[in-house]
Amino acid sequence: MNEEIKQKLCHELGTEQVLFEEPMKRHTTFRIGGPAEVFVMPRSVEDVAKTLMICKEENIPYFILGNGSNLLVSDRGYRGVILQMDRNIGTVAVDGTEIRASAGALLSTIAVAARRASLTGFEFAGGIPGTLGGAVVMNAGAYGGEMKDVLKEVTVMDQDGKIRVIPAEKLEMGYRTSIVKSAGYIVLEAVISLKEGDIEEIKALTRKLSEQRSEKQPLEYPSAGSTFKRPEGYFAGKLIMDSGLRGYRVGGAQVSEKHCGFVINAGDATAEDVCNLMKHVRETVYAKFGVTLEPEVKFLGEFDGR
DSSP, X not given: OOHHHHHHHHHHHOGGGEEEEEEGGGXXXXXXXXXXXXXXXXXXXXXXXXXXXXXXXXXXXXXXXXXXXXXXXXXXXXXXXXXXXXXXGOOEEEETTXXXXXXXXXXXXXXXXXXXXXXXXXXXXXXXXSBHHHHHHHTOEETTEEGGGTEEEEEEEOTTSOEEEEEGGGSOOBTTBOHHHHHTOEEEEEEEEOEEOOHHHHHHHHHHHHHHHHHHSOTTSOEEEEOBOOXXXXXXXXXXXXXXXXXXXXXXXXXXXXXXXXXXXXXXXXXXXXXXXXXXXXXXXXXXXXXXXXXXXXXXXXXXXX
């Protein structure tokens, strides 16, 4: 990317909103990743539209980043523009039994707002370390709940910068997918529809789910959450455990001993460490059980091991 384009982004958005060669390990829950050529922190929908337009006009690749909780960025980084939709675009407002939140709002923040308003139905998402935008794109779920269960409508921006409001029934949400993902839309905000509940019951369920996460998931280590999608009829973690891979390590990347469905950064892991470990896990599980594990983690940038 030439200097003229970089200065154009600075001029349109403000120099404080644009970083160059920003280490992505600062912005992923894996704590892994090389530098982003340009890292944009939009303050408004208008900033998002401006950035998108410049990328389109100059034929520059871009990637929408939330909390970086389901992402492995190459050690070489990303040559293009990263748009971080988080703290600058993260409002949450309760109106009756509905919550309107912008894309950068953390799921944990929305869960707290729901609990304080005695609204039930969002407890499942309280411990997912991501933003609303990413959760909508991937139809995030846990403990029997999914985003498709609570969404009323989603406001998105298409690749031409046009704003669309999509009702829940047209989101085509499935296991870790949605029309938002397939069409390449950018989530701007969503309306979540919940039910009135008993505050003490909501608190009790929240505590129960939090305890289950702490007991079963390696929260003390950086990771990207569940590493592989759930194969139909199986559990990825059990297949990996039964393949004798509990604790298996490549460099600083390790199959968690607490939950084999998680690959963790056990200490200064590189993206290639993770990539090579995942490849070994997939090959071993397939050789033993004939089941192909599909990554749930998204890869960004160039990898040698893939």
